[in-house]
Amino acid sequence: MRSMILFLMVLISFGVSAEECRLDFNESEFIDSLGKEPVRVNSIKENGIIKKQYEFRKELSTEEALSDDAESKYEPQFYLTLYQPPCTERVKIWFYKDNGNTQKLSNAVLAGRAFKYLSGVDEAIFENKMKKFSSVNSFESIDSKSESKFLKIGDIYSIDVFLR
16 A cells, blocks of 8 residues: 555656756746737647747738838837747747837847847847847857857848757
């Protein structure tokens, strides 16, 4: 009888530990660290991988996009994609180059805040990393809490952050 109870306790404790995430990542804290509420959240399952995508800028409707003042209303998009939440080990930050409509809170600032939370490095260091794009289109970065791949194609920036 005692061995049966011990066996059940071991099974229960193993099940609890198997469900815990091994990384110290809190999704709501991460989103709050940006200082801007997402306008939309989508959950996507693709090839067995669950992704949660946050959009932070409102997209123009077809009518608005075709209007004469579309340029003055358009805000370049900023996205965060979390892979396999709630035990996220990879986050993709991708955004379009800022325009005059993002001066209050630029996409580069949002990306810097996200990168700071994920990697532990200061936003000034992130700014220096972004300056590298003046001479290269891609590079990698290894920081204390993450490994990252930076990529720029035209006006689109993508940062793949792999948490450790």
